[in-house]
Amino acid sequence: MEIKFSGRCLCGDVTYLAQGQPVVVAQCHCEECRRSSGTGHSVGAMFASDTVRIDGSLGTFSYISEKGSEVTKAFCARCASPIYGVNTRLPDHLTLSLGTMDDASGLAIEVVIFKRDKPHWDQLGDGVTAFATQPDWEP
Ligand SMILES: [Zn+2]
Ligand SMILES: [Zn+2]
Numbered sequence: 001m002e003i004k005f006s007g008r009c010l011c012g013d014v015t016y017l018a019q020g021q022p023v024v025v026a027q028c029h030c031e032e033c034r035r036s037s038g039t040g041h042s043v044g045a046m047f048a049s050d051t052v053r054i055d056g057s058l059g060t061f062s063y064i065s066e067k068g069s070e071v072t073k074a075f076c077a078r079c080a081s082p083i084y085g086v087n088t089r090l091p092d093h094l095t096l097s098l099g100t101m102d103d104a105s106g107l108a109i110e111v112v113i114f115k116r117d118k119p120h121w122d123q124l125g126d127g128v129t130a131f132a133t134q135p136d137w138e139p
Helices: 031-037
Strands: 004-008 015-019 024-028 042-048 052-055 058-064 070-076 082-087 093-097 111-113
Touching: 004 093, 031 042, 031 070, 042 082, 052 082
Parallel strands: 024 111
Antiparallel strands: 004 015, 015 052, 024 042, 042 093, 058 070, 070 082, 082 093
């Protein structure tokens, strides 16, 4: 039986179901993640887009990253919970916000990115590989 990860936003209008294991689980301290989350970092689980089904009404906001790619953040149109992000560098993958997952048993943060931008009041994961910015990495 294949493992599945379900999740939802705060109000419940948006739900999702991801099949299989994520490609990577990352903690990101970049300025965009800090501002859009309102906290010191985001934690996301990247999946191939065709393994994720999302239902509900989403709003989106797009911006150009430091590396010149376009990043789109999708959030619940009603309660604004962050649901996923997608980057034109990897257009066939999306990154689900781990805090919206119902049960993330078995998942752990594997990598910290944009450590350079970590505010002094936030914490790095223990014993996790950290990169100053975005590593040149592809799934
Ligand atoms: Zn909602
Ligand atoms: Zn980020």
